[in-house]
Amino acid sequence: MSLHMVAKHLRQLPPHLFEIEHCSALKTNDIGSLTTxxxxxxxxxxxTFINCGLIGSELTAQSKDVTEKLYFIEWYNFSVKNRRMFFTFQTAITQPYEMKAGGVTPMNMETFSDIIKSSYSFFNILQTVE
Structure with a gap:
């Protein structure tokens, strides 16, 4: 399917569906601006999906996996020095690690979904202001 056909199909969408016909790239017949x-x-x-969704969610899942695997280690066979280190480490990772944006917002699939929803809402608000 050519880009002209894609542009034609996008222009035929109902106006209330995505409000996509308001985009300036779609108003012109310039294939370069549409492609860009x-x-x-x-x-x-x-x-955003890779950084926020996949990496953050995978990091949290791996962190939970390490915590679960530590539970089944036969720590009683360790030397006293290694037992202390083991218990210190186990205590430190009781909460799964979450990658956070700005130290505040966790970066996971839920955050990615919220970003996409908010972006779409802001886009629609800006389109109504024009």
Missing amino acids: FLLLLSAEVFG
Whole structure:
């Protein structure tokens, strides 16, 4: 399917569906601006998905996995020095690690979903202001 066909199909969407016909790249017949718009949009969404969704969720899952595996270690066979280190480490990782943005917001799939929802809401608000 060519980009002209994609642009034609996007223009035929009902106005209330995505409010996408208000985008300036879709108002013109310039295939270059449409291509640039779609590539930049895809890159931003993909980058946010990788950084926020996949990496953050995987890090938390791996952290939980380490905690569970430590529970089944036969620590009683360790030397006294290693037991102390083991218990210190086990105490330190009782809570699963979460990667946080700015030290406040956890970076996971829920946050990614919230970012996409908020972005869409802001986009619609800006379109109604025009």
